[in-house]
Amino acid sequence: MSDKWYNRLCRAFPIMQYPGFPQTYSESALLSLYENKKFTRSFVFNFPPNIVQGSSSAVLYIYGDIIGPSLTGLDQLIQMPYGCGEQNMINFAPGIYIRIYLDVSRQTTPDIAAKSLNYMNSGYERELMYRRSDGSFSAFGNSDQQGSTW
Incomplete structure (x- = not known):
């Protein structure tokens, strides 16, 4: 690439x-x-009347499918699971569904893949802490009177 083009x-x-x-x-x-x-x-x-002169701008986004705008930035919703069994699942399960969607739509980057896999492993290991001796799960493990299979 020539310097003229680069400049x-x-x-x-x-x-x-x-x-x-x-x-x-x-x-x-x-x-x-x-x-x-x-x-x-x-x-x-229709910009407000008190707009600072010269600060207005407009942006146009065009998506090829009807749900495109609602699914932008899904990778930001993948979170590290934490808390008791129930709180853990609230963050753990959506990350799995988001990762499946990103894989199918070919939007998964290497960073997203590594982050989501790490969070899924952590969430799964954490959820096993709330497994009861009878095989069921509960928000607080064996300290609850009974569990469920959620």
Whole structure:
């Protein structure tokens, strides 16, 4: 890559910070292209009257499936299990389902794979601490009067 090309790609931009508190507004629209090859949709942005001059911006996200936006950042929901048996399961089980979805949708990165596997192993080992002598489980192990299979 020539230096000329590199300099055109890499430029420093000043970071500007405006006074006040950032506010976010969103609008969603379903764009169905099944029936027509062309589609037009206009969005009107009504910024508040007290906006700091020059601080407004707009961002457009387009997803190829209807549930795309709701599933963005799922890897952030994978958490280290902790607490008693019930609390452990609250964090342990969703991590498994999230990992399965990320695998099937081919969104699992090596970092997510390592983190989720570590958390799953930890959660499983922790859950075994709440297994009772009769094979059932309870929030506090053998110290509870009876267990369940949840």
